[in-house]
Amino acid sequence: REERITMSHGAGGKATQTLIEAVFLDAFRNPLLEPLEDAALFSVAGPRVALTTDSYVVSPLFFPGGNIGDLAVNGTVNDLSVSGATPLYLTAGFILEEGFPVADLTRVVSSMQEAAVAAGVSIVTGDTKVVQRGKADGCYINTAGVGVLLGDISLSVACAQPGDAIIVSGPIGDHGITIMLARGELDIEADIISDTAPLNGLVASLLAAVPGVRAMRDATRGGVATILNEIAKAADVGVLASEDDIPVRDEVRGASELLGIDPMYVACEGRLVAVVPGESAEAAVRAMRGHPLGAGAAVIGEVVADQPGIVRLKTAFGGTRIVDLLVGDPLPRIC
Amino acid sequence: REERITMSHGAGGKATQTLIEAVFLDAFRNPLLEPLEDAALFSVAGPRVALTTDSYVVSPLFFPGGNIGDLAVNGTVNDLSVSGATPLYLTAGFILEEGFPVADLTRVVSSMQEAAVAAGVSIVTGDTKVVQRGKADGCYINTAGVGVLLGDISLSVACAQPGDAIIVSGPIGDHGITIMLARGELDIEADIISDTAPLNGLVASLLAAVPGVRAMRDATRGGVATILNEIAKAADVGVLASEDDIPVRDEVRGASELLGIDPMYVACEGRLVAVVPGESAEAAVRAMRGHPLGAGAAVIGEVVADQPGIVRLKTAFGGTRIVDLLVGDPLPRIC
Numbered sequence A, B: 001r002e003e004r005i006t007m008s009h010g011a012g013g014k015a016t017q018t019l020i021e022a023v024f025l026d027a028f029r030n031p032l033l034e035p036l037e038d039a040a041l042f043s044v045a046g047p048r049v050a051l052t053t054d055s056y057v058v059s060p061l062f063f064p065g066g067n068i069g070d071l072a073v074n075g076t077v078n079d080l081s082v083s084g085a086t087p088l089y090l091t092a093g094f095i096l097e098e099g100f101p102v103a104d105l106t107r108v109v110s111s112m113q114e115a116a117v118a119a120g121v122s123i124v125t126g127d128t129k130v131v132q133r134g135k136a137d138g139c140y141i142n143t144a145g146v147g148v149l150l151g152d153i154s155l156s157v158a159c160a161q162p163g164d165a166i167i168v169s170g171p172i173g174d175h176g177i178t179i180m181l182a183r184g185e186l187d188i189e190a191d192i193i194s195d196t197a198p199l200n201g202l203v204a205s206l207l208a209a210v211p212g213v214r215a216m217r218d219a220t221r222g223g224v225a226t227i228l229n230e231i232a233k234a235a236d237v238g239v240l241a242s243e244d245d246i247p248v249r250d251e252v253r254g255a256s257e258l259l260g261i262d263p264m265y266v267a268c269e270g271r272l273v274a275v276v277p278g279e280s281a282e283a284a285v286r287a288m289r290g291h292p293l294g295a296g297a298a299v300i301g302e303v304v305a306d307q308p309g310i311v312r313l314k315t316a317f318g319g320t321r322i323v324d325l326l327v328g329d330p331l332p333r334i335c
Ligand SMILES: Nc1ncnc2c1ncn2[C@@H]1O[C@H](COP(=O)(O)OP(=O)(O)OP(=O)(O)O)[C@@H](O)[C@H]1O
Pocket: A012, A016, A020, A024, A025, A028, A033, A035, A036, A037, A038, A039, A092, A093, A094, A124, A125, A126, A127, A128, B053, B054, B075, B079, B220, B221, B335
């Protein structure tokens, strides 16, 4: 068995088969993947199905709290979860760089499998391509996910109404700041790890406690600020959030200041924003706090009728400022 | 609107949204994608669902007969089709290189939409990441696909039995050789284009005419030789093919000789190999020839009881040689 990825691992011949069997199948083994046919076949119970995809190009591949592998599983699990779906099956497409150590690949793949088990999903089909040295950064991963919607749940940011409360499930920005620090570009050390985690359990707790949830979003690229803007635009409502109420760890606040970025724009990979009717806000926060991944849940703002399309933030100093979409790319390649 | 991809197009903010709406949504528009939520929601009729994925890293991005976009749609449509599924929904994940011309991206995306329309599928969810200049070759694409299996069809190369006929749907190797020639590395000009095409129509014709089809495979990386080996190994049978019966265009044969590669290992992107009971061979070839993409269909060999696991080829000179899996990567990055 070779120690590094070679172009032959992408050629579809003997080396490809060996790699798929020794590395991927060995880690992901399940009855749907095992036949290694052109597609995985399964049945889904329930009337509606959710389908999503994300590619992952995070740099570095390994960082405190996770690596590109669990990130790629959790991220796709989360897009399904916030859509109201129970995540079931994942695909895994790898673009590997020639020369990438097989030991690193194996670590990534084991993390994917651990994350899949933790989230209760199976990786049932995959693909492996190899590009020449320098043409990728070790490994890019795409996952697509299929989930099933139980009942007649209907969620959409377009459903937000004045009077609704906006809740975040915990402190924001941990993932993005962890990645920036892992690059060693900032001369600081902070005791912080990525929040990468599967949100299906938290979502289930929330939906069980608050049947009237209007919408959920996982706060990835663009952070919470982007989601608030999506709510304001899709529902044609105003959003009024309060800076003091947004949970941000001191380390994240400090590093964000050094980076010159507002934590509201920093990506999380295990946090969601929920819109719930005002009268359900307390029940929603209580339900989320009852789950380990929602221990830091808090109401951060409300949906209002005035200034539709606009997100305003009450600042710590008593003023109000508009929070627009992110411009530029202050935190490249964080997922 | 910018002319080249910048890192901001991957940041999840304003530029990302503009690109998604102006380029991707504009081309792929359909009711499932349009809400731009975290997942696309749909219902599937029928009991079983097929799920597959492939990433595409072909170089060059544009080649005679197609580009990375229609290739990425057809390839995934084909993995579903040969699984016996009717392809329905596709995901599209883009990894774009900073500096990639938006005009090129738009061409790729339009080809994807044309290919989707031709195959009767919709691209219902997607993702867009950007990596720094030099870290990709313009654009890598991943597609995952969902299809539905109608009836109780059951296909697998493990079902091959002695006496079965092995059929190929047309001349082999056009795609792989087209890509090699498009790189200009060979000093020859040949009038040849990629065979990239959606196989769902051809498969439907075949299944309608021959209900007892045992297995199908699309002959991509590793070519027909690899599929024959997969049959021999999965079903623990021998495979005996005849070189004279394998359709290969003169241009492909000539270029393969110059490249020092056997056309049997060269990838197609619009050809399938089918295993059918011997008595159905004629009906199968007739059904395939009745479809434009199967005009060159031919029986190329048979499944035999002796030498299980081994693929033998009767050569044009009357001898017999063993055809093993591909070793090395003679044709890198052809899909
Ligand atoms: N990284 C991976 N993880 C899990 N399964 C994989 C992985 N790569 C490939 N597979 C599985 O191995 C089998 C062969 O994959 P492969 O990509 O060679 O097939 P294909 O898509 O038909 O060929 P091509 O990619 O050339 O079109 C499939 O069942 C696929 O699901």
